[in-house]
Amino acid sequence: MDEIRVGVVGLGPRALLTWIPLLARIPGYRITALCDRIEALHQAALSRTEDPASVHTYSDYDDVLQDPSVDAVALTVRSRDQGLLAARALDAGKHVHAEVPAAHSVEDCWRLVLAVERSGMTYQLAEQTRYWGFVDAWRDLVSSGRLGRVTLGEGQYFHHYTEGMFQDPRSGELMGPDGISERPDALPTWAQQMPPIHYLPHELSPMLRILDDRVTEVVGMSTESPSVANPLIAQSDMQVALMRTRKGTILRMAASFAQPHPPGNWHWYQLIGTGGRVEWTRSNRDRPKVWLTDAQMHDLADVDWRYERTDAPAEAHGSGHGDADYYTHVSFRDAVFAGRQPSFDVYQAVDTAAPAVLAARSMAAGSVLLEVPDFRPGPTRTPGQAP
Numbered sequence: 001m002d003e004i005r006v007g008v009v010g011l012g013p014r015a016l017l018t019w020i021p022l023l024a025r026i027p028g029y030r031i032t033a034l035c036d037r038i039e040a041l042h043q044a045a046l047s048r049t050e051d052p053a054s055v056h057t058y059s060d061y062d063d064v065l066q067d068p069s070v071d072a073v074a075l076t077v078r079s080r081d082q083g084l085l086a087a088r089a090l091d092a093g094k095h096v097h098a099e100v101p102a103a104h105s106v107e108d109c110w111r112l113v114l115a116v117e118r119s120g121m122t123y124q125l126a127e128q129t130r131y132w133g134f135v136d137a138w139r140d141l142v143s144s145g146r147l148g149r150v151t152l153g154e155g156q157y158f159h160h161y162t163e164g165m166f167q168d169p170r171s172g173e174l175m176g177p178d179g180i181s182e183r184p185d186a187l188p189t190w191a192q193q194m195p196p197i198h199y200l201p202h203e204l205s206p207m208l209r210i211l212d213d214r215v216t217e218v219v220g221m222s223t224e225s226p227s228v229a230n231p232l233i234a235q236s237d238m239q240v241a242l243m244r245t246r247k248g249t250i251l252r253m254a255a256s257f258a259q260p261h262p263p264g265n266w267h268w269y270q271l272i273g274t275g276g277r278v279e280w281t282r283s284n285r286d287r288p289k290v291w292l293t294d295a296q297m298h299d300l301a302d303v304d305w306r307y308e309r310t311d312a313p314a315e316a317h318g319s320g321h322g323d324a325d326y327y328t329h330v331s332f333r334d335a336v337f338a339g340r341q342p343s344f345d346v347y348q349a350v351d352t353a354a355p356a357v358l359a360a361r362s363m364a365a366g367s368v369l370l371e372v373p374d375f376r377p378g379p380t381r382t383p384g385q386a387p
């Protein structure tokens with residue numbers, strides 16, 4: 001196999017502005033199908049493909065699954081069914097490259113895992129921040145022992161994203177609370193239907209890669225809903241989760257979309273260990289920082305770590321999110337060509353989703369501590385066997 005024929009499902013901005021252009025640019029891909037329930041979006045997507053006349057358009061997902069000219073589904077839907085839709089494609093014999101979050105319930109995490117195990121098809125979660133340059137640098141500091149035993153890891157995604165909170169169901173146009181007085185039939189998008197804490201893949205994925213770890217316990221707390229900052233948004237302004245990992249690190253993870261935040265610099269991370277600490281930038285003018293206990297350092301020092309990798313190939317430049325969007329597509333392509341799973345496999349993918357889902361469940365239940373399952377096969381579960 002030297003070409004993957006892709007059906008792109010979900011034709012919102014993520015597909016139109018990033019996935020379709022990238023699939024055209026990276027060798028080894030050809031778009032053969034496009035699908036969205038909102039038919040008005042089909043033309044915008046077709047016009048971005050290289051050979052529109054050869055592309056099938058569908059409004060029903062089942063038609064993509066039945067199309068023999070589709071080897072792999074690119075899932076760019078924003079839906080609470082995301083894990084379920086991925087599992088159905090795997091069951092139908094399609095490889096799947098899916099946008100984040102991997103799933104919105106523990107049940108769908110299991111569906112996804114079992115579908116990969118039973119079908120043998122390739123599944124990759126398109127979580128790209130784990131490929132950032134500083135993530136590799138911090139991972140080296142942890143694995144070499146320079147930070148000692150890491151006791152605290154922090155990650156937060158504070159993105160004031162009100163402009164994508166409502167959608168016109170006919171045109172697909174996205175709008176914020178200001179726009180809905182003239183569009184009474186506008187519907188809340190994913191961003192309101194999902195507890196903000198569900199959107200932790202860009203925090204948990206790099207953090208767990210740096211620590212080479214997984215979350216075992218979680219407890220969450222939330223401010224009230226609707227938003228105080230934007231009362232038309234049916235979502236809490238702030239949700240915070242505390243997690244414990246298998247190796248004993250405590251994680252503080254937080255997410256917020258409805259309340260104002262300075263533009264840019266949406267993500268923030270910190271690691272504190274017995275041997276030192278590293279910290280991401282606090283503002284757009286700030287620099288990442290390091291402090292090591294055994295390096296004669298009287299204060300934290302600035303380091304020019306960036307999202308962009310120093311070893312990025314030319315074709316990665318400008319692909320999105322500090323060049324990182326390129327890497328998930330290359331990883332997925334190479335895994336499909338080799339007939340294997342990617343190194344960021346389905347178990348690591350659900351490790352980024354289940355703690356977030358359970359954090360929301362903890363919040364709803366009055367902040368009870370919940371256990372996070374290990375989805376890997378083991379003594380009590382063979383591959384393909386339901387738990």
Ligand SMILES: NC(=O)c1ccc[n+]([C@@H]2O[C@H](COP(=O)([O-])OP(=O)(O)OC[C@H]3O[C@@H](n4cnc5c(N)ncnc54)[C@H](O)[C@@H]3O)[C@@H](O)[C@H]2O)c1
Binds near residue numbers: 100101172
């Ligand atoms: N990795 C990243 O950095 C990043 C950035 C932005 C968005 N995303 C992810 O990308 C995805 C899409 O984001 P978006 O902003 O384009 O969302 P969006 O809501 O604007 O678009 C999603 C589209 O999917 C369609 N859709 C939903 N369910 C469908 C179904 N069952 N069958 C056919 N069509 C269906 C909707 O009609 C909609 O047009 C989300 O999963 C989001 O979490 C990831």
